[in-house]
Amino acid sequence: MYKWRGRYRALKGDYDHAILDCTKAIKLLPNDAGAYLIRGSAYDIKGEPDRAIPDLSEVIRRDPKYRDAYMVRAHALMAEGQAKLAILDYSEVIRLDKKDDEAFAYRGFAYWNSGEYNRAFSDFNEAIRLNPRSATAYYGRGLGYENRGEFEKAIADWRAALAIDPNQNGAMSGIRRLERKSTKKE
Numbered sequence: 008m009y010k011w012r013g014r015y016r017a018l019k020g021d022y023d024h025a026i027l028d029c030t031k032a033i034k035l036l037p038n039d040a041g042a043y044l045i046r047g048s049a050y051d052i053k054g055e056p057d058r059a060i061p062d063l064s065e066v067i068r069r070d071p072k073y074r075d076a077y078m079v080r081a082h083a084l085m086a087e088g089q090a091k092l093a094i095l096d097y098s099e100v101i102r103l104d105k106k107d108d109e110a111f112a113y114r115g116f117a118y119w120n121s122g123e124y125n126r127a128f129s130d131f132n133e134a135i136r137l138n139p140r141s142a143t144a145y146y147g148r149g150l151g152y153e154n155r156g157e158f159e160k161a162i163a164d165w166r167a168a169l170a171i172d173p174n175q176n177g178a179m180s181g182i183r184r185l186e187r188k189s190t191k192k193e
Contacts, residue, residue: 010032074104108137130147
């Protein structure tokens with residue numbers, strides 16, 4: 008009962024009460040991986056990745072094929088600045104589902120943060136191949152083009168990202184950044 012109420016509260020954005028409910032559920036049923044997942048996800052959304060990671064690791068220990076636990080833990084690891092560990096989790100999501108465009112896009116950002124730009128670029132391309140409507144992947148690939156000095160392609164990708172998701176702030180910032188550069192050169 009507590010786990011389901013925690014899930015409901017998390018879906019409604021009441022993360023503090025969701026955490027309390029899931030903590031009660033874990034005390035009553037310590038083997039319930041779902042309660043750990045909900046609590047870990049709530050911690051992650053609240054911006055407490057250091058508290059999310061142990062819960063998500065517990066889910067994975069109990070069920071090594073639980074894709075969502077790897078995905079959320081990878082996000083939490085990225086928030087903690089642990090891109091190389093996040094790459095491992097995103098890679099596990101991809102191993103479990105080779106068509107997961109989100110995992111490719113996010114792993115691309117993890118590679119980017121690790122300075123592995125070619126691998127990042129490759130993952131962004133794969134995410135776009137799998138889902139041509141991935142604003143996240145177009146934004147990431149735009150960063151890759153910018154890094155390569157291919158500014159027109161970067162702007163084209165960022166415009167594609169904005170056409171899919173007008174709230175893609177990174178793409179808008181990238182376009183403005185390159186427009187300022189070109190104005191300064193003139």
